[in-house]
Amino acid sequence: MKKYYFLFLSVLIIPQLLSFASTPGDFEIIMERIHKDYQNTPNTATLDQNVKELLNSILPIGAWPDINYSDNSQTNWSPDTHLKRLGSLVKAYTRSSSIFFEDESLYDIIIQSMQYWTNLSPEPKSSNWWYKSISVPQEIGRILISMRFSKKNINQQLEEEMVRWMDKSVPINTSPGKDGSNLTDICQHMIMRACLIQDSDLLSFAVSQSTNSIFITTGEGIQSDYSFRAHGPQLYIYGYGREYLSGVRNIAVYTANTEYAIAPEKTAIISGFTRKGFIKTARGAYSDFNAFGRGISRADATRTDVDLVEQIKSFDLEIHQDEYELAIKGMRGQVPLESSVNPDNTQFWRSDYTVHHRPKYLFSVNSVSSRTVKTEMGNGENIKGHYLADGSNFIAVTGDEYYNIFPVWDWNKIPGITIPEDENYPQRPSWGFNYGKTAFVGGVSDGLYGVSTYQMNDYQTTAKKSWFFFDDEVVALGSGVNSTSLQTLNTSVNQSHLKGPVITSINQQEQTLSSGVHQFNNNLDWVWHSKIGYIFPDHQNLKLSNQIQSGSWNAINISQSSETINSEVFKLWIDHGKQPNNAKYAYIVVPGVENPSEMADYDTQKIQILSNNDSIQAIRHLDLDIVQAVFHQAGTLLFDNFELKVSHPCVLILKSIDNQSVKVTASDPTQLLQNNLRIGFRFPGMDRFKIANLKLPEGDLAGSSVSSIIDMDSPDFGNF
16 A cells, blocks of 8 residues: 555646746755645635735734734734735745736835844743744744745845744654644644744754654554544544644645655554544534534535545545535535535444434534543633533535534534523533443444434533434433422423424314414424424423524633624424433434425335333334444343343444344444343244354454344353
8 A cells, every 4th residue: 555655646646736947855845835826825815815905904013003012812812913914025026927026116015024033122922832843933933935936035144143033843753732733734834934044953853753643653643443532532523623623734845755755554543533534524514513622613614625525536546536525516516415415324433423314414423531521711711611522413415504603502502412400501621531420321323324322410410312313214212310409390392493494283273373482392393494304203291492693702712703693493302391300312313304295295104213211222214224223231022922131242244134144243332341231033934043253452452343143053142
């Protein structure tokens, strides 16, 4: 595989990036690529308009009056804006398509602005290490490299003074950025500095440090299931995962076909994370909010980064090109979403996260166990996101169901969670690690179908929550629902943008709901809204809201706007009442239902709830001939003259049970089972069990799924 990655990188990237008349050295090659990369954004019309405004506001001394150069804030550090603006001036001066290209007066202003920065006393300083260690040196590096390709260069003394600013970073081996995306960000400006001062040892060190971070780890970074962890064992496929991928992509492209090129086996790992992790979170132009960590509280954050995916595609192997192309077309809206998605189910056992793709929809579950931590709060971000990892669901048909909804969200009714009605939104300490309380969290997947389960024990509430994934539907079961909280306990079914009418069926009588809050007392058959249907086989006490909700970005992120936002929201939840004892729930989500008539025709008889209690939760799908089961303890499940027995708590998928040759796929959500898992299955008319004796994965594969066949030739079960 190594040589194919190397050849592919050489053939694809180098002809596009090299433009020197003579053969340059590696320093010049890398700098030219950095310069070209820097010029990719924004488009020239936007750049020129921005520069016009900056030139109108800059002072003769090279500073801007709206920047507080003595600011030391943790976020939105004002002096950083000076360098970003200087960068825009340099882009315009060095871009041949700009009206300011090689403009003499602009050159003088650039020099004046640089001198103002280097002469600042005292030096600007933020309380956040990130600015001096990443943001400032990266921007300075790009500025200086771009000026190397200009008509008039910077004088050596001024360049050296600017380069010294690049070396003020916290030491790489002791900084908070010694791992993951922060590490690759630091290495990028070290590469720039090495090229500017032509230090081959520094360049080798920077590249080796960044490539050393490209490995499958049990710490922060890419996991064996291709999820990504950051800030402890915390799900961050986007957010820090995106930053990491972007940084590695930059270094791979900058150094390709030089002495410092990234090794092919490292590129293969990046390919795996992109295709099997990063892309998996996307539905069209939007990605699952669960994958963003505290970044969910930033405006416009949850768009899919299709440009980054396309850049990774450019240096990946030919055998993966069709896979990338299909995903990219879906993200760009160039083909209908249904034709850009291949059915699959992925259980990220390292991060307690499941994604289920079908042409008509994406459905995810984000949970937390005693092995993982809940979504963080930090830098004043994600102030209300305390419950984000408590079984939250992303249910998407068009992809934009939740886009920028977060300022007006009711944060104790995040889709999927079972939480007491507490509008005070408890806050965890900034950057605090909040581990889950139970080990039985995870799921099983055969790559096409799956089950996700979450034994919850938090907020004075316990519940056994499971999701069963099929083709047209996802079934959600809850059992052992108990709470000693004084507040009403709710299970949120969904909370999304209100788009179009809300239709309900009560005793097979359809009704279009007016705006407001509606209550249904054990009589609601189904709800249809925005191409998603919700079926309640046990009816239950339900509430539905379809009205305007208000909030602000600042209420969830102190660096964002405090302007009040009003938006129409669809919200559906099960009301368990106060202090329920051994309550349960069941509902079926049917995404991709075009209209209420199609909803009314849905055949609920194909879904059989075989069990929903403290011991076993199980579903049989008659059309697919599939049984899926969560055994919270060792035991036996009886159904339709079949009998299923397990030796330990586990999660199972059984396929083709009517054919006397059953494919069984199993996992141990606790990731603790030392003995083999024995699964017995008794076919109708037989007086004995047939057995599958499964050796479950260990180490960083613990919690992943294994499969076997149980048929008439399998051994007898015998005794436990």
